[in-house]
Each structure stands twice: as structure tokens, then as C-alpha cells.
Amino acid sequence: MKTAVIGAGIAGLAAAVRLAAVGHTVDVYEANDGPGGKLTEFSLPGGYRFDFGPSLFTMPQYVDELFALAGENPRDHFNYTRLPEVCRYWWPDGTRFTAPASTADLVRSAAKTFDVPEQAMQDFMDTAARKYELTGRTFLEKSLHKASTWLDPQVAYAMLKIPGLDLFKSMHEVHEAALKDPRLVQLFDRFATYNGSNPYKAPGLLSMIPHFEHHFGAYLPAGGMYDIATSIYELGQRLGVRYHFNQRVDKIERAGAQVQGIRVNSKLIRYDTVVCNMDVWLAYERLLPEAKRPKLTLHQQKSTSAVIFYWGIDREFPELGLHNIFFSQDYASEFAKLERGDLSDDVTIYVNVSSKLVPADAPPGHENWFVMVNAPADTGQDWNALTARLRSRVVTALGKYLVPASPPEWLERHITAERTVGPPDIERLTGSHQGALYGTSSNNRMAAFLRHPNFSREISGLYFLGGSVHPGGGLPLCLLSARIVADLVGRRDTITSP
Ligand code: FAD
Structure with a gap:
């Protein structure tokens, strides 16, 4: 053949x-x-290596x-290590939380940091596991478009359980009902972005995503x-x-x-x-x-795209880990803007620093920052203008998070090498329609079938x-x-x- x-x-x-x-x-x-x-990967002058796209490996x-x-x-031929911590989260009110690797540790430390009983956290993670066990094999590992899939007794069983899978609520509604504390709700809402979706629209079934990260683990290959x-x-x-x-x-x-x-x-x-x-x-x-x-x-809503700033940084930040999230004040309006094809002025910022675990990725005493903000798919927006405004907001916001008393341009002085990529670049470089990172979004409950x-x-x-x-x-x-x-x-x- x-x-x-x-x-x-x-x-x-x-x-x-x-x-x-x-x-x-x-x-x-x-x-x-x-x-x-x-x-893929690329380098910037000064000895910085960057992974172009994915940074989280599950x-x-x-x-x-x-x-x-x-x-x-x-x-x-291929080696990787399980991360001892998954992500460091930062909120505008000063809360910080480092999500540990395992589900049991996550449950314990979330209950200590947030206003949530340990049992409620445990129940939430158990439900995530159950959603995955019931549907993972059916919806992810088989063709949904072959009769043989639907004749499988395991699939028939999963279909019977659909009413309990939160398909008719949004992820956000599920998280609010289960976790209550708005910071924790925001933390779990973020998992909708793992497939470029909006937690206020994506079905509650997707609250299984953290189960992948904490039960099966988050990893990094030895060389990035x-x-x-x-x-x-x-x-x-x-x-x-x-x-x-x-x-x-x-x-x-x-x-x-x-x-x-x-x-x-x-x-x-x-x-x-x-x-x-x-x-x-x-x-x-x-x-x-x-x-x-x-x-x-073909006309399903696209997943989100991204604007990424790849920065060579001339100093180290021990308070940062491999994965870091700096949350916006108002997550709902950030996603509402994305739905309208626009970028909020108050954005959630993801910073990945691979040199924390792959020292060769930056010179000694330096770090390589992959700074990503969710952006709408490209429908002809003025990306030069949007990116310039975004960059200035990101420099100010990260500077304030890291050194609260710093002047707005403080972080700028530490950026020694730079590349910026936006949705049209992602389409040009990877052949992805409108620069969508994940194809189509999961913003409706029929998305898996469509x-x-x-x-x-x-x-x-x-x-x-x-x-x-x-x-x-x-x-x-x-x-x-x-x-x-x-x-x-x-x-x-x-x-x-x-
Ligand atoms: P693609 O990577 O889309 O590659 C398609 C290839 O086809 C391209 O190389 C293109 O050049 C080639 N091609 C297109 N047309 C033609 C043609 N006519 N002839 C020949 N070749 C052609 N996923 C995660 O799991 N974790 C993450 O942390 C994560 N973060 C991401 C961050 C960013 C910035 C991006 C861009 C993506 C991220 N993703 C992440 C998503 C993940 O990268 C993609 O889902 C995945 O890599 C897509 O792989 P693919 O097989 O669809 O092919």
C-alpha cells in the first residue's frame, strides 16, 4: 500500500x-x-531557544x-519528566497558588488556600474523573462517524449517563456550583482554553480536563x-x-x-x-x-488564537515556575471581548519559562519567556494596533505583579531579545485557518459531533x-x-x- x-x-x-x-x-x-x-522551535540572538507553540505536555x-x-x-529515544508542580497562579488581589502535581495534593492545598471545603474539592475532582471514565473512550478514542462505534455496549452505557454529564450547563456554571470561591472558579474555568473555548459557553462535560493534568500528570521532555x-x-x-x-x-x-x-x-x-x-x-x-x-x-466557530511575545530576559525570577498564569480582574468580560473578535485591556497572561527545567534554553542568569495571551481568530482585525496596545498592557501588568512598586516600564529594561507572533502569523507559518490554535471551539454541546x-x-x-x-x-x-x-x-x- x-x-x-x-x-x-x-x-x-x-x-x-x-x-x-x-x-x-x-x-x-x-x-x-x-x-x-x-x-516547532526557533532561537533568538543572545542564546535563547523557544518552543514555538505547545508548552504543556500531557x-x-x-x-x-x-x-x-x-x-x-x-x-x-524519548525522555521526559513528570512535573512536581503544575502551574503557579497569580490573582490581582494578591492571592498566589501553586497547583501541585497530584489530585490528592491539589485537593488538600486548594482547600487551605481558597474558601472551599476539602470534601467539595474532592467531589469535584471525582466528578471530573467520572466524566472522563464514561466518555473518554467513546468521544476521544473512536470515530464518532462509524456505525460500529455506536453498536459498542460501552458507548451505549455512556449515552445512558449523558444526563449526569453536565452537557446542558456551561463549565462556568458547573464550577460556580461546585467550588463557589471566585478565584477557584476562575482557575478551573481556565481549562476551557486548553482547546480554545469559552468557559461561559463550553459544556460542563469539559470540567473533566483538569483530571488529565492532575491524575495522568503534566510533563516536560528532556530537551523541551x-x-x-x-x-x-x-x-x-x-x-x-x-x-x-x-x-x-x-x-x-x-x-x-x-x-x-x-x-x-x-x-x-x-x-x-x-x-x-x-x-x-x-x-x-x-x-x-x-x-x-x-x-x-466547516462553519463551526473557530477556536481562539493567540498573541505570543517571546522574550529573552536578562535576569532570573525565582518566584516564577515553568508554567505561570496571571489572571485578569474580570474573566467574563475578557471572554465577551474575544467573542466579539477583540482583545480586552485587562487580559489573563500565560508565561512559560522552559529554561527553568532546560537550562540550555537561556544563558546563565537569563530566562526565556513565552508570554501568551488568548486572542480571537483572525477575521481581518488591525493586528499591528491590537498587538502594540496589548504589549504595553502586558509589560505593565507583569511588572506590577512581579515588583508591585515598579514603574510601568520596569520590565521593558529586562527584555533583551524579542519576537512577536499573532493570529495571521500562525496561519502563515502553520497553515491553520484564521490562526486558530485548536481548529474549532467546543463552545456548544454538539461540538464533538460537528x-x-x-x-x-x-x-x-x-x-x-x-x-x-x-x-x-x-x-x-x-x-x-x-x-x-x-x-x-x-x-x-x-x-x-x-
Ligand atoms: P499542525 O501543527 O497544525 O501542522 C500542520 C502541518 O501541515 C504544518 O506543518 C503545515 O505546514 C502543513 N501543511 C499545511 N498545508 C500543507 C500543504 N498543502 N502541503 C504540505 N504541507 C502542508 N497543544 C497542547 O497540547 N498543549 C499546549 O500547551 C498547546 N499550546 C499551544 C500554543 C500555541 C501558540 C499553538 C500555536 C498551539 C498550541 N497547542 C497546544 C495546540 C497544538 O499545537 C496543536 O493542536 C497541534 O500541534 C496541531 O497539530 P496538527 O497535527 O493538527 O498539525
């Missing part, structure tokens, strides 16, 4: 490994000059299983996040996958209802199977102009994976999309082989 993978994002890389491991001849075509897509077992499929020991992409890429090389960088696919070709191959540089290259890791909206627009567009699916399926209903032999299709964005779900696609391709191979 000859297979083409379009795009070397995490999902494309993982699918290439899975298919090569079962005997496919696999070619990966990537428009950029290296692997990773959003999961569910590392989905990477490990790729090595196991190839008969290799993952620890020979980019290790994930390079280790899967090198594994593919060992399995014989051929990578074609700087090769943009222009079209997916079909012969009637059957995929025929791809067109690159005006040349048709024939394949039995085509696996598309390109953003699905742009794939229909550019590679499948004659195909019937699944309109409802993501594009992992296969084409019209063209046999064409499959879709990655953050813009089922089961959604974020590294773990992208890795699961590769698993689902490999399974669907395997079933097709079984039916079509003589």
Missing part, C-alpha cells in the same frame, strides 16, 4: 509511523522546511505507544517540547518513512469516488491512500475545490487527522486522531486485500 501524508504536524508524523509500522510505504509532504507544524503514553508499535523502547516532534520524526525515518520538506501539496486527485493521489509542483503522484493533516477548512478550499463541502462542519470525521464520505481512501478534525486540538487529541485514522485505514486494507 502506498500512502501519502499531507503535513508533518504531530498527527501527520504519528500517522506516518503507525502506517509504516504495519507495512505501508509512506511519503510525508510538508510545506515547511522541517517537521512539527505548530510544534498523556505522554500516546507518544510512547508509537515506539512500542515499532518494537522499540521509548526510553532509548520540540523533542516530541523530532523523536517521532526520527522514529519514522528508522521505519523507512520518506519526508519531503518544502513540498506543498496543491491538490488531492480522485478517480470517481476513489482517491488517486496528490498533485505537487503540477505533477500527479499516485497513492492508494491519502492522509490529510492540513487544516480541514483550507484543505477543502485549496486541495479539494470540486468536493462537496460539509458546510455545517467536527469533521476522520475520513471522507465522498472519496474512498482519503482520511483527515490533526487539530481541526475529530477528536480536536491539542497534542494528545491529535495523537489520538492518528490512532483512529490508522485503525480506519487498517480496516479498509483488510476489506480490500485479496
